[in-house]
Amino acid sequence: MNNLTDIEIIESVKKGNHSDFALLIDRYKNKAFSLLVRMLKNEMESEEVLQDCFLKAFKSLGNFRQESKFSTWFYRIVYNTALTRLSAKKRKIETEMSSIDDHLDLRSEYDYRSAEQKDTSKYIQKLIDSLPLKYASVITMFYIDNMSCEEISEAMETSVANIKVMLHRSRSALKDQLIKNNYAEELL
């Protein structure tokens, strides 16, 4: 059963085999959950939102036209649901969601190298967590979900060029932080 393609599973669910939907849940829950945790910064809330997303996807399977991959379509649901949740909670989303031309500046709390941050990998992971929402979403979809820039642009409903800019800026910002905090010598 696990060898079935997404489309085969969807067709089966549409025919009335509702239990097959569990295969799709198992296939995408971890990756979608990672995206939500990076966006909402709260695991419990992310799980709740993810349940809603799967339910929305189930209800809307009839509208899925197979013009794009199921994963892209589902990530659009996840991304938009997370944004709705964030705006409902009146977080400071406006600043993070503003134009691509905004200056990407990582938190100052990571400016100085502390004793705990001697491990470069851990330090980079911390920096990633401090990326603005949109950038973190792009990074997660690109590196964890292995989505192409085209698929990410479809999920986030923006241009491919914007996605590439965000991806490059994220890497550059992380690289600049490493140089700023003298990690360069360790790497060479």
Add this chain to the structure above:
Amino acid sequence: MIELNDEILNKYIDGELDQASLNEVREQLKNSENDRMKLAMFQKVHGELGKLKTFEPSKDFTSMVMSRVQKEVKSGQKDRFFMLFILSVFGVIICGVLSYILVLGFQHTGGNAQDVQNISNYVNYINDFSGSIKNILSPKNISVFGSILSFGVIISGYLFFESQRQTRRNLSKLH
């Protein structure tokens, strides 16, 4: 000699450079330690991003979602049955009213007059019936119906608002 800025190095990592640019970049990297360091930093970042931690929801997540899906399916079936029931009831009522009109029409004609006369009487009866319907829907009666309906809407709105407030209160207690 080209300047290896962030954009070029990002494209180099993503394999988006054409062969000519690629050769130039390689040449530049051979000659500049600073550029090699920049590239090493980019590659480190790229590598670390590839090792990003994947979060996992709780173990019973799939079963929880599936139970919600099953509930959704059941409530969808219930809704469909309810709609069918309502439509059937309306259908039966409409059929009953039409049959009643037909029966009354035939009784009115006595059933033994000539066909043309029957039809004419029947048409007259329909006209009488539509006249009485028009009378019921006269402006005066409509305003009475409107008032009753508005009152009903206000009461329903109030009850709905109250139930929403109660639900919100219950939810805030949960948090």
